[in-house]
Amino acid sequence: MKEFFYRPENAWVGDVIPYYEDGEFKLFYLHGWRDNYREGLDHGWHLLGTKDFVNYREDGACKIEGGTGHILKVDDVYHMFYCIFPEGKQFACHAVSKDLRTWEPIPEDTFGPDGEIYELADWRDPFVFWNEEEGQYWMLIAALAKGPTNRKGCTGLLSSKDLKHWEYREPLYAPNLHVGAHECPDLFRMGDWWYLIYSSYTGRFGTFYRMSRSLNGPWITPPEEAFDGRAYYAAKSVSDGQKRYLFGWNPTKEDDLFGWNPPKAPGKDYDTWDWGGNLVVHEIVQRPDGTLGVKAPETVDSAFARxxxxxxxxxxxxxxxxxxxxxxxxxxxxxxxxxxxxxxxxxxxxxxxxxxxxxxxxxxxxxxxxxxxxxxxxxxxxxxxxxxxxxxxxxxxxxxxxxxxxxxxxxxxxxxxxxxxxxxxxxxxxxxxxxxxxxxxxxxxxxxxxxxxxxxxxxxxxxxxxxxxxxxxxxxxxxx
Structure with missing residues (x-):
């Protein structure tokens, strides 16, 4: 039986990097091979196309081997920002394309944390947007801020005039809540509110959001900060101009890594949650007070009509x-x-x-x-x-x-x-x-x-x- 919630054949959906253009959602995602991975097999960023979250067109590998990031278009050129992990270190990277399929990395644009504002450790999942108020680009990045405790997880901030030279700035959001970095940052405006999205695997596992009237904060924690529960992670959003959708993954359970599953249990319900699984899309709903909820997209809902x-x-x-x-x-x-x-x-x-x-x-x-x-x-x-x-x-x-x-x-x-x-x-x-x-x-x-x-x-x-x-x-x- 073909699964309704998308998963590639013999592989799994990892973090999704959504982009919308010409009536179609272009969904870049990290392609997880797991136990069938072998040297020489395409892996890293892959691309899907969909208009309805029901039917998907597989456009295959993008020949970019790296972690989560962001896509934006400037003057008919697509810019991909992503991350790599050589020898235990983490760096932000830059590539360009004319067609979203063939990407040319720019090695000289690769950079890591500064060691002054940010720890020389976590530095991944860049998100780049044009800040109209400042007249320059801002980059949000999953990082660790310098601090007296291990609760250093933050949403780091850099700025640039040309998408090549970046100035390190104080974190956009550093609440001293999480031991791990604020993964997969995402930012958007809806009405009078700015919303900051990030995922965390320490303290409470999930994808969270904060809200503010200004990019300068303060970033308010809503009464319920998560979009979903433990079985939904690394979600990022995109709008089609009318509605905004959230793209995350429902993890599988392939390993009893810590022995939680009782030895006599016949199945996998209590195995460890994995990284990656099936793509799940929520539609974001803004309430009158500015807080956010989610519901099933209309196209998914209406697909079940018999x-x-x-x-x-x-x-x-x-x-x-x-x-x-x-x-x-x-x-x-x-x-x-x-x-x-x-x-x-x-x-x-x-x-x-x-x-x-x-x-x-x-x-x-x-x-x-x-x-x-x-x-x-x-x-x-x-x-x-x-x-x-x-x-x-x-x-x-x-x-x-x-x-x-x-x-x-x-x-x-x-x-x-x-x-x-x-x-x-x-x-x-x-x-x-x-x-x-x-x-x-x-x-x-x-x-x-x-x-x-x-x-x-x-x-x-x-x-x-x-x-x-x-x-x-x-x-x-x-x-x-």
Whole structure:
């Protein structure tokens, strides 16, 4: 089965460097070969073309071997800024092109950190833009600022008149929060706000944003700083002139690197998160107060348009089941209902949910069995103001003995009684993408249960599920 969320054949999507031109998203990305890498095989930057995030054209390798960076066009010349890692050091590099395909590196433009403002260590992922206010180019870069503690991660800043000679400046953003550099910096303006995006793997793993009325700061941390959870990383954005999209990767799990996966576990759900995986695109939504949320792009949403039969019947608790509303009042216990039909390997599940009373939890169980125990749980938890993802091992004694935490993935979400929440879940083999309205996204992986049904549940409360639908890819919408 061809995966819907893009991945190259026998390889993986790493950091994406998006560029938009002539009605098409040109997606440069780091091509991860992993165990099938061999000397002489093209690797480094590859290029994809897409107009809809459903169908992709593979344009192949760009003959640039290096790390994440940025593309901009000046006077009909494309400029690529990227990074290299010779002998454990890190340098920013420059290349030019007339067609986005054939690139000519400019070796004399290569440079590293200064050792005065910035440590002689991390120096990667350059992002370059024209600063209209100053009348020169600015470069943001993942770096380490000089400082008294190891929390030196920062968004470094340089400026240039000609894209060749760069002046080192004090960091754009250095909050003393992260031990590691602020990876994959990205910057854009939307309305009255500037937004700074970066990713970090220390303290809290994910892609974050800050907001400011001015490029000179201060850079405000919003109430929820992340676009997604642990299973989404290195995301950068681009606009088509109307909407802005965020391009990141949902990581795979190929190795039990630290022994988290119990020895008796039959699968890979609790293996270590990898670098690289499948491309996932979110649409960025700006709220009235300037904070940002994300939702599924309309083209991805509409690709799943072929309704699949779903006949529910109650298993535990007293359920009222009609074509429009599925409801259960279970104030003191767990209640669940399940479909007669199996879930397709690729599908979208959607519903508008509402709860009342002091509901402990409600939501979807994916690939559930008749006994409503082992499944993948997507749970709205009002009393904890979050949506959570749990795998099947958490329902067993083995899970209780193994893990020092009660949830595998979570996203903060304020949940109020008698308010409707639009819940959408996209399943693509092992990939699971969850959206709540334009508020929250949560990426996950599902390896160990390959088949099962859709179940709805509520624990110690009252829940209503309106317009529950399972939809498969429509005709002509199979991923290319």
């Amino acid at each position: 309704q699949v039969l779903a006949h529910f019947y109650g298993v535990a608790g007293e359920w009222s089941i009609t074509d429009e509303v599925i409801r259960c009042d279970s104030p003191y216990s767990f209640a669940g209902c399940i479909t007669q039909e199996e879930l397709p390997d690729q599908c979208k599940i959607s519903a508008t949910v509402r709860f009342s009373g002091s509901a402990q939890g409600l939501g979807f169980m994916l690939r559930a069995g008749e006994s409503l125990d082992f499944a993948y749980y997507i749970t709205l938890e009002p009393e904890r103001s979050r949506i959570a993802f749990r795998g099947p091992i958490m329902q067993s004694e083995e899970g209780g003995k193994t893990f020092p935490y009660d949830v595998e993935l979570e996203r903060p979400l304020k949940l109020l009684q008698d308010q409707e929440y639009e819940l959408k879940v996209f399943i693509d083999g092992t990939i699971c993408e969850v959206y709540v309205g334009g508020e929250v996204a949560m990426s996950a992986r599902m390896y160990d249960i390959q088949q099962g049904k859709l179940a709805l549940f509520v624990s110690q409360g009252t829940a209503e599920f309106h317009g529950v639908k399972i939809e498969a890819l429509g005709a002509g919408q199979a991923p290319q």
